[in-house]
Amino acid sequence: MNAWDVIVILAGLGAGGLIVWYFWLSSSSGVRVSTVEGVQELTVVVKGGYSPDTIVVQHGRPVRLNFNRQESASCSEMVLFPDFDRSALLPEGAVVPIEFTPEAPGEYGFQCQMGMFKGRLIVE
């Protein structure tokens, strides 16, 4: 084993560690939704993921999330809220509202149909 081998092994371990940390171990903090006229409304931009991808809402009040898809990758053309039986097709460029009322506090997921893009809905 020469010096290059050692360097490659260490670089490989380092890169692997970074991948594990970046994609799995860290998570982003949430965006709290403000209430306007009794509805908790927020725009979610869909472009390589959901921005914001962690949304904090109050339970018992209607939530309206306006999805705005700004990409054409077919992976993201549908957004699902499996816990609320809601889903919508997101044509590129259009704003598509999804409305529901979370009754119980907890953490719920939303995602694209293939599960590549994920977001969290934290109900307080």
Add this chain to the structure above:
Amino acid sequence: MDQTFEPRKIELPVTGIHCDACAAAIEESLLALSGVRRARVNPASERAFVEYDPAAASTSTLVEAIRAAGYDVGSAKAHLAIEDVHCASCVQKVEGVLRATPGVRGATFSLATEEVTVEYRPGQVDLAGLRHAVEQAGYRVRHEWDRAAAPSAGETAAGETAAGAEKEREYRRLRSKFVLAAIISVPVLVVSYPSFLPGLKGLSPETIRLLWALTALVVLPVLVYSGGHFFTGAWYAFRHRSADMNTLIALGISAAWLYSAVAVAFPAVFPEGTAEPFFDVVAVVVALVVLGQVLELRAKGRASEAIKKLMGLQAKTARVVRDGIELDLPVEEVLVDDIIVVRPGEKVPVDGLVVEGHSSVDESMITGEPIPVEKSDGDEVIGATINKTGSFRFRATKVGKDTALAQIVRMVQEAQGSKAPIQRLVDVVAGYFVPTVMLVAIASFVVWFVAGPQPSLTYALVTAVTVLIIACPCALGLATPMSLMVGVGKAAEKGILIRNGEALQQAQALNTVVLDKTGTITLGKPTLTDVVTSDGFAETDVVRLAASVERSSEHPLAQAIVDGAHDRGYDLIDPEGFEAIPGRGVTARVDGSRLDLGNLAYMRELQVEVGALEDRSVSLADQGKTPMFVAVDRRAAGIVAVADVVKDDSRRAIRHLQEMGLDVIMITGDNRRTAEAIAREVGISRVLAEVLPKDKAHQVHLLQAEGKKVAMVGDGINDAPALAQADVGLAIGTGTDVAIEASDITLITGSLRGVAVAVEVSRATMRNIKQNLIGAFVYNTAGIPVAAGVLYPLFGSLLSPLIAGAAMALSSVTVVTNANRLRLFEPKGLAPAGPAAPAGTTSREVSA
């Protein structure tokens, strides 16, 4: 009230209605206004329908009246897509002109979507008015839709058209990306293998190196244009701490290009024999993967054909009669209670009830039932069905988003977007998949570099790039949703609405079907089934006389006899002195004779000699029928028997279910004798009779306790608890009411064949999903190790990254194509029927 004014009808959204009482309070408040002729408030849809005289009342007085009752009028939102608005000042101009329009509360323009969202007071201004205002300002409105009041089917159709146009653009974009990559791939491939080509064989290493440097530049447009979306996609995903297919392809092709570029520019840096470029990998992999995306897009378009077909059914215009004038109106403007004229060959625009005329209507597009249905006064017509022979007028009962078609479209879309439980496994895998592949690529690089044969750097790079390229998260992710989309669409085509993926997955596992008797196996209404005559009486007379007497009765059994006479084409006579004797029968004078109709006890009271008819009546009762004796001037004339008859195709449908390996059980509140008679007729051996409605759910639970997967088929109202208890609840639809809350599956046609078809479609779809999932899992779990070179010790060769690219492109196309195969699936339960007996009516003449 003065009838001379020209009434105006409007529909106002009212907020805060929670009960019927509130609705009544608002109606009262509205009706108290002078000029208001009619006011009706629907608490479910939160809308007030008002007909008023515009000279005496105005929208603002109506709004005030609603406020006085303690409620508020909501505003409606409309979206208008506007062409050629590019600058901030144009935005202000459009918003300004809309805000200046009376009735508009607010207008917001979004440059990103080129859409203006308008909040307005319905009644004061309408969509046409908004459009007019925008056009006055010098802009063109591409299309508009009204979110509050607009028809869902129309709205989604508009959205779908926009999405369709977008898909078409995306398709062309990808196709030209592919063409560029393919064209550039050819010379790049040639230059990459100079030793195989006679013309290039003799070139000096220096010339070849120069050619390679040129190739590096030629490949750049492929990276930037054809493969650009891999990089942007990867970057956006990276910012969200996620990684997808784009990440893998972007990493793979950029690693290949960078390595190659450095190798060409600084060959001395590399160990002997490793300074060879892989520009061919860059060009060919991009070309293949983009080609895969092009094919996938096309195939996906076909997969959503079912929903497009449904949306295309919506009629565009309606011929509405207002103030005696026939107006051709856009279907969006039809209001509840409008009278609509439908001529032969035209589409029924919305749901309603026939008020005049008769015709036969082809409902196959909604119910899947191929035979046209006769419609006359009082019959329900469904929007989007096609009027065949006659003309008729009907009163609209459901418009916009409440029509059966709109509900069907919504349900199908929701179901297509839902998840089958089987998807959960995929979700877990998907979250770890791409980063894991990156880890495998790194591991492969390190192992080949440290322990592999020479030139180890080349091997390390090739295996790492091949791993990145061969992995296909798309195949895995597409497996379930694509099949679900096609399967749910297929079911909808056959008149079966599956609520979600879970219902579909459950339906596939069923082994027991519980059928409610009344209305499910049988028609649910009594029909004249048998006529027995005594000597000297003709069947015609017995039926005609019995029906003539019963004409005055309101009993459901009486109605069955009258209908039976009508069906046979007999003219009825007006009875005189009609009298009903509770618990016995009825009596009247017809054509000068005294006529009695009733049970045996009644005949005994009248001292009518029934003779051999008594035995016949017992045997009819044994068959679950209700016999009634007919006496003319106290002489026994015969028997008419009435029963709830079995639907035409129940027997066949039940046999089909049994052939599919399902246990069929009948459940009913009827007495055991009647129940068993029906069960024998349709071939059911297990009967749960004399079950109270509230105990049906319990019976289903007991069956489940036996370890069975139970489907309950019922009417969705009385059977709601049992439907909810069952593993799968199937509701028999009634006309336009398709969104039955308690059910997992709704059969739009009343036929039991739908149950078999639902199970068949579910089984086929789940089989398809499993094929896809297994295929995708096997492909990835076998492909990735092979790409990493685990087979090298055996065969001494590695998988080329070019082949990996082709395999990757092929795998996701295969998944989508396999899902599309489901479109060709034809359920056996719908095989054409043999010559069916007309309406189960039999009549016999027996000499008494």
